[in-house]
Amino acid sequence: MLTIGKLGNAAGVKVPTIRYYEQIGLLPEPERSAGNQRLYGKSALERLAFIRHSRELGFPLEAIRDLLSLSDRPDQSCAAADIIAKDQLAAVDARIARLTALKAELERMIAQCAQGTIADCRIIKVLGDHSHCSQDHRISEAVE
Amino acid sequence: MLTIGKLGNAAGVKVPTIRYYEQIGLLPEPERSAGNQRLYGKSALERLAFIRHSRELGFPLEAIRDLLSLSDRPDQSCAAADIIAKDQLAAVDARIARLTALKAELERMIAQCAQGTIADCRIIKVLGDHSHCSQDHRISEAVE
DNA sequence: TCTTGAACCTCTATCTACTAGAGACATTAG
DNA sequence: CTAATGTCTCTAGTAGATAGAGGTTCAAGA
Numbered sequence: 001m002l003t004i005g006k007l008g009n010a011a012g013v014k015v016p017t018i019r020y021y022e023q024i025g026l027l028p029e030p031e032r033s034a035g036n037q038r039l040y041g042k043s044a045l046e047r048l049a050f051i052r053h054s055r056e057l058g059f060p061l062e063a064i065r066d067l068l069s070l071s072d073r074p075d076q077s078c079a080a081a082d083i084i085a086k087d088q089l090a091a092v093d094a095r096i097a098r099l100t101a102l103k104a105e106l107e108r109m110i111a112q113c114a115q116g117t118i119a120d121c122r123i124i125k126v127l128g129d130h131s132h133c134s135q136d137h138r139i140s141e142a143v144e
Numbered sequence: 145m146l147t148i149g150k151l152g153n154a155a156g157v158k159v160p161t162i163r164y165y166e167q168i169g170l171l172p173e174p175e176r177s178a179g180n181q182r183l184y185g186k187s188a189l190e191r192l193a194f195i196r197h198s199r200e201l202g203f204p205l206e207a208i209r210d211l212l213s214l215s216d217r218p219d220q221s222c223a224a225a226d227i228i229a230k231d232q233l234a235a236v237d238a239r240i241a242r243l244t245a246l247k248a249e250l251e252r253m254i255a256q257c258a259q260g261t262i263a264d265c266r267i268i269k270v271l272g273d274h275s276h277c278s279q280d281h282r283i284s285e286a287v288e
Numbered sequence: 289t290c291t292t293g294a295a296c297c298t299c300t301a302t303c304t305a306c307t308a309g310a311g312a313c314a315t316t317a318g
Numbered sequence: 319c320t321a322a323t324g325t326c327t328c329t330a331g332t333a334g335a336t337a338g339a340g341g342t343t344c345a346a347g348a
Contacts, residue, residue, distance in 0.1 A: 003315090003325080004324090004325070005323095005324060005325080014306090015324090015325085016308080017305085019326095019327095020306060024305095033314085033315090035325085036313085036314080036326065037314065037315085037325055037326075038325085038326090049273070050271050050272045053270075053271050053272070053273075053274050054271050057246055057271070058243075058246050060305090061304075061305070067267075067271060070268065071268045074262045074263035076261060077259075077260075077261060077262070078260060078264070078265035078268065079259060081262065081268055082265075082267065085250060085253060085254050085257070089247065089250040089251065089254060092243050092247045092250060095239075095243055096240060096243045096244060099202075099236050099240045102201055102202050102236050103233065103236045103240065105201060106201060106229060106232060106233040106236060107233065109229060110226065110230060113222060113225070113226050113229070115221075115222065115223060115226065116221075116222060117218065117219055117220060118217060118219070118220050118221070118222045118225065120222070123211075123222065123226065123228075123229050124211065124215045124225055126197075127194050127201070127211060128190060128193065128197070128215070129193070129197075130193075130197050130200075149294095149295060158336085160335075161335065163298095164335060177296095178343095179297090179342075179343045179344070180297065180342085180343080181343070182296085199334090204333075204334090
């Protein structure tokens, strides 16, 4: 059995984060030692590793909750998992598109800065007036 | 003079957001009407537009606070503004890099899904075990 | 002039995904 | 046995807003 610290080390997740996941019901309440400390088994480690990896791939916790409950029913269709993953991919794509537009605008802005005084600074000017922008970087309401 | 609603419309910022900006000291406290309603002039509109545009470019509010205080001192060097903008560009670049890696991994994962049952689902499998991943998508600690 | 409805006011709570800290108890190494 | 480290619960804080309750003010129409 693992204490919370060992579990955290093994899964690459900080201790308070594990307790947080338990609090929001993403991890089940574990056994306790005689002294009331949490004790985890192998399945908790697997579940936590699943969560961590999903987080690394950018899935929100609610999506992970759904994926976990899917993985608890191995005989069902995996169409739902496919949808969740595709949603996540679409979200990532949207963010990349938006960030790429931002990057272009920032580069343009920085390139124009002649390193003079604030009064002449293109950066300050551009920020103050969207009409100085080359393109529309206000892509959708996806607030990145 | 503009009421808060007109100001919001003119700048493209929601009313509660304007009050929030005032609360955190990003906008100065405006005049009030006899009935205690906020009244704004042209300079508030310019300042709010500046904030909005900066937010659209992804600058965090603290950076915007710095940029605003720079723009209040027009005779100083704009080197500081340049640094803030370059920092933001670096942050955007880092996020794009990370998201691009995530995108590749998600696409790979989805492509492998044979639409069978959960028991065979590659998505669930991959999420449960990082070793199924082609690359290291855990780029740095920049938690996107 | 009166009234209605929209816009405004303050205040508190909520969201995501954690992180930090206080003060107390448990465990383990030497 | 003691000291250091780990763990416990609880509260509060982070960014950047958004939502709602319950009440007031304003502008326009009848």
